Amino acid sequence: MTAFDASVEMRPKLVGQRVKRTEDPRLLAGSGRYVDDMAPKGLLHVAVLRSDQPHARIRSIHVGEAFTVPGVVAIFDAHDLAGDIRPAIPASRMKGYYATPFRPLAEGKVRYVGEPVVAVVAESRYAAEDALERISIDYAPLPFAGAKEEAAAGDAPLLHEEAGTNVIIARTFARGDVDAAIAHAAVVVKGRFRMTRKTPMPMECRSYLAEWDRRREALTLHSSTNIPGIICDVLGACLDLPGHRVRVVAPDVGGSFGGKGSLNHEEMLVCVLARKLERPVKFIADRMEDLTAMSQAFDETVEAELAVDGAGHLLGLKADVIGDIGAYSIYPWTGALEPVQVVSFLPGPYRMEHYRGRVRGVLTPKPPTGPYRGVGRPTSTFAMERLMDMAARNLGLDPAEIRRRNLVTAEEFPYRTGSGIIWDRSAFQDCLQGVCALVDYPALLRQRDAAHAEGRWVGIGLASYAELTGIGSRIAVAPGMPINTGTETATLRIDATGAVTAAFGISSHGQGLETTLAQVVADELGCRMDDIEIQHGDSALVPMGTGTYASRSAVLGGGAATKAARVVKAKVLKAAAFLMDVAVEDLEAEGGIIRARSSNATITFRDVAHAVYAQMGCIPHAQREDLVASESYDPYLGTACASTHLAMVEIDPATYAVSVTRFAVAEDCGRIINPLIVDGQVHGAVAQGIGAALLEEVVHDDTGQLLTASLADYLVPIATTMPEIEILHVEAELPDTIGGFRGMGEGGTIGAPAAIANAVADALAPLGIEVDTLPVTPERLFRLVAAARNATSD
Amino acid sequence: MTHAMTLTVNGLTYTGVVDARLLLSDFLRHELGLTGTHVGCEHGVCGACTILLDGRSARSCLTLAIQADGATIETVEGLGRMSDLGRVQQAFRDHHGLQCGFCTPGFLMTITDMLRHHSLDSDAEIREALSGNICRCTGYQHIVDAVRELARERGPLK
Numbered sequence: 001m002t003a004f005d006a007s008v009e010m011r012p013k014l015v016g017q018r019v020k021r022t023e024d025p026r027l028l029a030g031s032g033r034y035v036d037d038m039a040p041k042g043l044l045h046v047a048v049l050r051s052d053q054p055h056a057r058i059r060s061i062h063v064g065e066a067f068t069v070p071g072v073v074a075i076f077d078a079h080d081l082a083g084d085i086r087p088a089i090p091a092s093r094m095k096g097y098y099a100t101p102f103r104p105l106a107e108g109k110v111r112y113v114g115e116p117v118v119a120v121v122a123e124s125r126y127a128a129e130d131a132l133e134r135i136s137i138d139y140a141p142l143p144f145a146g147a148k149e150e151a152a153a154g155d156a157p158l159l160h161e162e163a164g165t166n167v168i169i170a171r172t173f174a175r176g177d178v179d180a181a182i183a184h185a186a187v188v189v190k191g192r193f194r195m196t197r198k199t200p201m202p203m204e205c206r207s208y209l210a211e212w213d214r215r216r217e218a219l220t221l222h223s224s225t226n227i228p229g230i231i232c233d234v235l236g237a238c239l240d241l242p243g244h245r246v247r248v249v250a251p252d253v254g255g256s257f258g259g260k261g262s263l264n265h266e267e268m269l270v271c272v273l274a275r276k277l278e279r280p281v282k283f284i285a286d287r288m289e290d291l292t293a294m295s296q297a298f299d300e301t302v303e304a305e306l307a308v309d310g311a312g313h314l315l316g317l318k319a320d321v322i323g324d325i326g327a328y329s330i331y332p333w334t335g336a337l338e339p340v341q342v343v344s345f346l347p348g349p350y351r352m353e354h355y356r357g358r359v360r361g362v363l364t365p366k367p368p369t370g371p372y373r374g375v376g377r378p379t380s381t382f383a384m385e386r387l388m389d390m391a392a393r394n395l396g397l398d399p400a401e402i403r404r405r406n407l408v409t410a411e412e413f414p415y416r417t418g419s420g421i422i423w424d425r426s427a428f429q430d431c432l433q434g435v436c437a438l439v440d441y442p443a444l445l446r447q448r449d450a451a452h453a454e455g456r457w458v459g460i461g462l463a464s465y466a467e468l469t470g471i472g473s474r475i476a477v478a479p480g481m482p483i484n485t486g487t488e489t490a491t492l493r494i495d496a497t498g499a500v501t502a503a504f505g506i507s508s509h510g511q512g513l514e515t516t517l518a519q520v521v522a523d524e525l526g527c528r529m530d531d532i533e534i535q536h537g538d539s540a541l542v543p544m545g546t547g548t549y550a551s552r553s554a555v556l557g558g559g560a561a562t563k564a565a566r567v568v569k570a571k572v573l574k575a576a577a578f579l580m581d582v583a584v585e586d587l588e589a590e591g592g593i594i595r596a597r598s599s600n601a602t603i604t605f606r607d608v609a610h611a612v613y614a615q616m617g618c619i620p621h622a623q624r625e626d627l628v629a630s631e632s633y634d635p636y637l638g639t640a641c642a643s644t645h646l647a648m649v650e651i652d653p654a655t656y657a658v659s660v661t662r663f664a665v666a667e668d669c670g671r672i673i674n675p676l677i678v679d680g681q682v683h684g685a686v687a688q689g690i691g692a693a694l695l696e697e698v699v700h701d702d703t704g705q706l707l708t709a710s711l712a713d714y715l716v717p718i719a720t721t722m723p724e725i726e727i728l729h730v731e732a733e734l735p736d737t738i739g740g741f742r743g744m745g746e747g748g749t750i751g752a753p754a755a756i757a758n759a760v761a762d763a764l765a766p767l768g769i770e771v772d773t774l775p776v777t778p779e780r781l782f783r784l785v786a787a788a789r790n791a792t793s794d
Numbered sequence: 795m796t797h798a799m800t801l802t803v804n805g806l807t808y809t810g811v812v813d814a815r816l817l818l819s820d821f822l823r824h825e826l827g828l829t830g831t832h833v834g835c836e837h838g839v840c841g842a843c844t845i846l847l848d849g850r851s852a853r854s855c856l857t858l859a860i861q862a863d864g865a866t867i868e869t870v871e872g873l874g875r876m877s878d879l880g881r882v883q884q885a886f887r888d889h890h891g892l893q894c895g896f897c898t899p900g901f902l903m904t905i906t907d908m909l910r911h912h913s914l915d916s917d918a919e920i921r922e923a924l925s926g927n928i929c930r931c932t933g934y935q936h937i938v939d940a941v942r943e944l945a946r947e948r949g950p951l952k
Contacts, residue, residue, distance in 0.1 A: 020887055027895030028883040030830015030870035034896065037829035126815070203834050203842060203896040203930050254832070254896025255930050287835040510894030510931050676890045683933030684893065711839035711928070719924035719934040724917075748933075 013590070014519040014529060015739075018676040021515040022529075023508075032252040035207035035222050036284045043209075044073055046270060046283040047128035049118035049135055050293065051110035054365035054704025055144035055159065058109060058137060061118060066134040071127030074277065075135070076119045078107035085272040086238045088263055090331040093480035096170055097336070098163035100328045100363070104269035109142065111159050111327035112365045113704055114292035116265045121273060121281065146704055148301070148324035148362040159327055159363045168329060169336045169361030171479070173343055175418040176354035178307070181316030185307030189390040193383040194773045195753065197299040197324070197698040200372050201716060204254020205285040206294060208267050210274035218245040221271055226256045226507045227547035230332055230483060232539035234263055235271055250537035250547075253509035257688065258371035259294045260509070261549045263331040288709050295370030296698055299324040300342050300379050306387040307354075312395050312402045316354030317418070319346050319383070325361045326368040333478040335361045338369050340479050341376020347417040348384040349428050349466035349642060350406040355418025365704050371549060373688060374749035377467055382774060385463040385754035389761065390770065399462050399758065400441060403432055403644075407464060410732070423466055426640040426742070427668035427732035432464055434666035434728045435644045444648060444662070452766060457651035458661075459763025463754035464644040469743025470555025471638035477550045485550070487634045489542040490560035492521070492568050494627035496613035498592070498606030500525065500532045502561060505545005506553040507537040511681070511745055513553055516673040520558045520739065524565035525572075526589025527605050542630065551641070551743025554673060559633035559738035567629035575627075576608050578619055639735040639742040643667035645686070645751030649759040656778035656785070658694055658760060660721075665751070666728040669744035670735055681745045683725050689752025691717045694775050764788075799863040803828065804872030812859045819843045821859035822869060830870040830899050834928070841927030844900035845869050851907035870899035873906065881947075882906055885940040893931030901927050905941055914945035 026032050061077050087101035106117045118135055122128035144159070145151035151159075151166045159166060182188055209222040219241060225231050225248065232248040239246065253260065266283045274281040285294070304319040323339025330337070343357035392402040408415045413425040427434075435441075444460055451458035471477060473486030491503045502521050508514060514534040522529040535541055536548075569589065576594045577584040580603055586596050592605045611618045612627055648662035665682055672678050695715040699707040708714040734740030757771040760781070767788040773780060795814040800807065803826060812821060819836075822828045822845070834842030836855045843855040846868035874880030879887065882902050892898040901924070908914060908923040920941045924934060 021890065023895070024887040024892060025876040025879060027892055027898055028870075028879055028886055028902070029874060029876045030828070030899055031876055032830075032895050034829075034832070036833070037823075039824065126813075201930060203840065203894065203928065204832070205834075252895065255894040257930070287837065287840075512893065680890050680893060680932055680936055683935045684931045685933075687933035688930070710837055711835050712837070716928060716930065717933075718926075718928060719921040719938065720918075722921075722934050725933065725935060 013523050015523050015671065015673050017674065019515055019519055019674055021512045022518060023512060023514050034204055034252045034254055035209050035224050038209055038222060040211060040280040043280045043282055044121050044123065044277065045125040045128050046273065046281055047120050047125060047132050048116045048266065049132050051106060051113055051115040051117055053110055053139045053141055054113050054146065055142045056110050056139035057142060058106065058117065059140050060138045062136045064134045064136065066120065066131040069127055069131040069134065071123035072120060072131045073123065074121045076105065076273065077117065078103065078105040081105060081272055084276060085268060088234050088238055088331045090329045090334045091482055092334045092336065094169065094171065094336060098160065098168040100160050102263065102328055102331050104265050104272060112367055113706055114367060116269065119269055119273065121277065144365045144704060146364060146700065146702060148322050148364055151364045152322060152360060152362045159365060166363040167360050168363060169339065171340060172356065172358045173419040174356040176316065178316040178318045178354040178356045181354040182305060182307040182318060185315050186310035187308045187391055187394045188305055189387050189394060190305040191386060191390065191770065191772050193302045193304065193386060195298040195300065195379045195382055195692065196774065198297045198372065198692055198696050199291055199294055199698050199714065200257040200259030200297060202255030202257055202259055205287060205290045206260060206264055206266065207284045208270045209280060209282040210270040211280045212274040212278050214278055216245065219271055219275060221248045221267065223248055223250055223267055224253045224260050225250050226253065226261045226509050226549055228507050228537055228539045229505050229545040229547055231263060231267060234331060238268060239271060239275065248539045250507045256509050257373045258297065262295050262333060262370040287711060291709050291714055292706050293367050295330055296326065296367050297338065297369055297372030298379055299369060300339050302342065302379060302383040304383050304387060306391055308391045312391065312397045312405050314350050314352040314406050317347055317352060319343065319357045321357065321359040323359065323361045324364050324366065326364060326366040328368040330368040330370040332481060332483050333371055334481060335369065337371060337478045338376050342380045344419045344421060345377045345380040346384055347419055348381065349408055349423065349464055351408050351412065351415065352418060357419060366700055373685060373746045377465060377750040378689065378692060378753050381463055381465040381750050382754045382757055386757055386771065389758045400432065400436055403462065403464050404429065407432060421468065422637065423640045424637065424735060425733050426466060426642040427730040428466060428642045430730045430732060431642050431644040431666040431668055434730050435646045435664050438666060438726055438728045439646055439662060439664045457653060457763040459649055459759040459761065461647045461755045461758025461762055462644060463751040463758060465750050466640050466642040467747060467750060468638050469551035469641045470635050470737060471550060471552065472634045472636035474636050483546065485546055487544065487632050488556035488560045489545055489630060489632040490557065490564040491542050491630040492564040492628065494568060494572065494605065494609050496609055498531065498604065498609040500527055501535060502532060503535040503541040504557050505542045505547065506557045507547040509548065511548065511553065512677045513557065516554060516677060517557055517561050519673055520561050521565050524562050525569050528592045531592055551746050554741045555635055555639060555737055555743050556633055558673065558741050559635060560631055562738045563631035563633055564629045567631060568627055571625045571627050572605060572608055575612050575619055576603050578623060579603060579608065579611055633738060635737045639670065639737055641669055641742040641744055641747060643747050643751055645755040647755040647759040649756060649763055651760065651763050651781065656781040658776060660690060660723045660756065663723045664726040666730055667744065667747060668730045668732050670731065670742035671740035672729060673741060678744060679727055682727055682748050685746060685748025686725050686752045687717045687722055689749040690721065690756065692749065692774060693753040693756035697775055797860045799860055801862045801865050801867060803867045804869060814860055816859045817855055818857040818859045818862055819854035822854060828869050828871050832896055832899055834897065841904060842897050842900040844903040844927065846903055846907060851904050870902055873902055882944060885944050889936045889940040889943065891932060891937040891940040897927060897929045901929065901937060909944055909948065914941065917942065920945065
C-alpha cells in the first residue's frame with residue numbers, strides 16, 4: 001500500500017462537505033470558555049511593572065507604599081524568585097548561535113521597553129495596578145543600538161554580554177556560481193526590500209491562569225497558547241516537575257496567528273507564583289501590554305539582485321538578509337525562525353540554478369520576534385515578487401508571462417531550490433493560469449490602461465509563491481531546534497455507550513479543527529459525526545504533541561486520526577463479525593451502523609461497544625479487544641502548497657490612500673476537508689496580508705520607546721478596508737500524505753503583501769516608482785511620489 | 795467609593811453595590827459571571843465588549859458599571875442558547891462568520907442594533923456598520939454575507 005490510500009476517495013461522505021462547525025454553538029451563545037472566563041476559588045491576580053527603558057541596569061527597586069494598598073498579597077522581583085525557577089534556554093544546533101536565557105522577570109538589567117520587572121499579586125487586578133503606581137525602579141541607562149544594522153556593527157553595545165556579539169545567528173545558503181550568473185546576465189535587477197515590524201494582534205490578549213494542587217503537588221496552567229505540549233515540557237524542566245505533575249490546558253483560545261505560539265515571561269511567572277503562594281494566580285495582558293510585549297514579526301531588510309536572461313528565464317539570485325530579532329531568541333523557535341526562513345524561501349516557486357543567500361539575526365532592544373502567520377515567507381515573497389516584476393518591466397514582458405516562463409512545471413517535481421527546499425507536486429502553473437482566468441486578466445489590463453489614460457493611479461499586481469506545510473520529521477520547523485515537530489498523535493476510543501472520543505496533541509484556536517478532524521474520523525470509522533468528540537489543547541491527552549502551528553494540524557492531525565480510526569474500525573468489525581457470525585470481510589460501516597453485505601443484517605456501533613465492554617463473556621476474552629488505538633503520523637517531507645494572488649488597487653491622489661478594488665486567490669491545498677473553513681482561512685489570512693501591505697507597523701522611536709501602543713496607532717484592517725476576495729481552488733495531483741491534505745491556513749499572508757506592492761508599483765509605473773518598503777502607508781507613498789516628481793522636474 | 799445600583803440584564807434585575815471605578819465590562823463578566831461579553835482592548839477601538847445599553851450598542855469597556863444604574867442591558871447570553879440560537883447567531887453559523895469566536899459576541903450585539911436601526915441596503919453600508927468592530931480571523935467576508943442575509947429578510951435590498 002502506498003502512503004496515499006484512495007479508500008477515503010472511494011466513499012466520500014463528510015470530507016469535502018461544507019459542514020457547519022461544531023465549535024460554533026458554544027462560541028455564539030457566549031458559552032465559550034477562554035482563560036479569563038475562569039475564576040477558581042481563592043484566585044489572585046497579577047499586574048506587571050514593565051521596563052520603560054530599552055537597555056538599562058536595574059540599580060534598585062523601591063516598593064514604597066505598595067504593600068499598603070488594600071488587597072495586595074505579595075510583590076516579587078527576579079531576586080525573590082531565585083532558586084524557584086530555572087531560565088528557559090532556546091537551544092539550537094546552529095553553528096555560532098547563542099541561546100539567550102529567558103526568565104519570568106528581568107534579572108540585573110532590562111533589554112526592551114515592556115520587559116516584565118516586578119510582579120504584584122493582589123486580590124483583584126484593580127488593586128494590583130494601584131500598587132504598581134507606588135513602585136519605582138531606579139535604572140542606570142546603558143547605551144544601545146536600536147537599528148539592526150548598527151547593532152550588527154563590531155563596536156555596538158551588547159545586549160547579552162555572554163554572547164560576545166549581537167549577531168547570534170549567521171548562515172549562508174548557496175548553490176552554483178551566482179556571481180558568474182549575474183556577470184553574464186542580460187538583465188540584472190536589484191533592490192533593498194523591507195517589511196517593517198509587525199505584531200500578530202489576536203483579539204484575545206495573552207491570558208494565563210496557574211493552579212497549584214497542594215494534594216498532588218502538581219501544577220495546571222490554563223494558557224491561551226497554541227503549543228500546550230511544548231509549554232508543558234519546558235515548564236516541567238524549569239520548575240523541576242515530572243510530566244505527570246504539570247499539565248498545560250489551552251481552553252477556547254481567541255486567535256494566535258503565532259503570537260501565542262512561544263513561551264512568554266508571564267506564563268512562567270504565574271506558574272512559579274502559584275506554586276509559591278499555593279493559590280490560583282491569573283495574568284491577563286491588556287491590549288497595551290500585548291502591543292508592547294507580545295512576540296512580534298518580520299523586521300528584515302533584504303538586499304537582493306536577480307539575474308535574468310534575454311528571454312526572461314531566471315539565472316540566479318544573490319541576497320543579503322539582516323533580521324532584527326529583538327532582545328531575546330524566542331523559546332522554542334529561536335530568533336532564527338523568521339530571518340532564516342526568508343533566506344530559505346527567497347528563490348520562490350521558480351526554476352533557478354544559482355543562488356547565494358546570506359542571513360544574520362541581530363539582537364536589538366525590542367520584544368523578540370517569533371512565529372507569525374507565514375513566517376519569513378511574506379518577506380521573501382515580497383522581495384522576490386518585486387524583483388520578478390522589475391525584471392519583467394525591464395524586458396517588456398507581462399508579469400504573468402515572466403512567471404509562466406519560470407514557475408516549476410508539473411514534469412519537474414520534485415524540484416530542489418537553490419536553498420535546498422524540495423518542492424513536490426503542487427499546482428504552481430495552474431494557480432497562475434487559474435487566477436488570470438478567474439479575473440479575466442486581459443480585460444483587467446485593458447481596464448487599467450484605460451484608467452492610466454485618464455490619469456488615474458490604478459494598478460494590477462501578481463504574486464506567486466509556494467510554502468512547505470504539514471512538515472514531517474525530515475525538517476525541523478525552526479533550524480536546528482531540538483523539538484520533534486514532525487509527528488502528531490491521535491488517540492481514539494469508543495466507550496461502552498458507543499461514543500467516540502478522539503484526542504490530539506494539536507490545539508485549535510479558531511481553525512475549526514473540532515469540525516474538520518471529526519469529518520475525517522467519521523468517514524474513516526464509519527460512525528456519525530454527532531457521536532464524535534474531538535479533544536485537543538491539553539498536554540495530558542496524548543503522550544506527545546506539540547500543538548497547532550506551521551499549517552500542520554490538518555495534515556499531521558488528519559493523518560494520525562485516519563490511522564487510529566482504521567485500527568479501531570478493524571477492532572469494531574472484528575467484534576461485529578463475531579457477534580453477527582459472519583466474515584469480517586463481509587462487513588461495512590457507515591453512519592454508525594455495521595452491515596453485512598451478503599445478508600443485510602446490521603448491528604450498531606453502540607451494540608458492538610456494549611457487547612465488548614458491558615456484556616461479560618459475550619465475546620471470549622482471547623478475541624475481545626478494547627476499542628482504542630493510539631497512532632502517530634509523520635509525513636516526513638510534508639507537502640508543498642502553491643498559490644497565486646492577484647490584486648488590483650487604486651490610489652487616491654488627494655489622500656494617497658490605497659484601496660484594494662479586486663483581490664483574487666488561486667490556491668492548491670490538496671483535498672479540501674471543509675470548503676467553508678478553507679475559504680474562511682483564505683479570507684482571514686489575506687486580510688492580515690492586506691494589513692501588512694497597507695496598515696500594520698510597530699514603530700519604536702530612536703529612544704527605544706514604542707509609538708504604536710494602542711489600536712488607534714497600530715491599525716488593522718476593518719470591514720471597510722477589505723474587498724470581496726475571489727477564490728479558485730485548484731486541486732492538482734494529491735500529495736503523498738494520508739488523506740491528500742495540504743496545510744493552508746497561513747498562505748494568504750504570504751501572497752497578499754507582494755501582490756499589493758506590485759499593484760501599487762504598477763499604478764505608479766508612469767512615475768517610475770518602485771515599492772521597496774511595506775506597509776505602503778499614505779505617508780510613504782506621498783514621499784515616493786514627491787521624490788519622483790522632484791527628480792522629473794530637476 | 796461605592797454606590798448602590800439596580801439594573802436589568804437580559805431580563806433579570808440585579809441590585810447591589812459597586813465600586814465607582816468598576817467598568818461595566820468587568821461588572822458583567824466578573825460580578826455577574828456573564829463571560830460571553832469579551833474585553834479586547836479596553837480603549838474603545840475593537841468592539842469586542844459591545845453590549846446593548848437601553849437598546850443601543852455601547853462599549854462596556856468605556857462605561858462604568860454605575861453609569862448603567864437603572865438601565866436595561868442586553869448581552870450575547872440574551873440572544874439565544876446553544877440549543878436554540880437566535881437569528882443573528884444562526885446566520886453567523888450558517889455563513890461561517892466566526893473562527894476563534896472572541897470578537898463574535900461584540901459583532902452579534904452591534905449587528906442586532908444595526909438591524910433594528912439602519913437600512914443596510916448595500917454591502918458598503920453593511921461594511922460601514924461593521925467598521926467599529928475588529929475581527930482578526932475572518933477578513934469580514936462571511937460576516938458581511940451573514941448580515942446581508944439578515945438585512946434581506948427584513949425586505950428586499952435596493
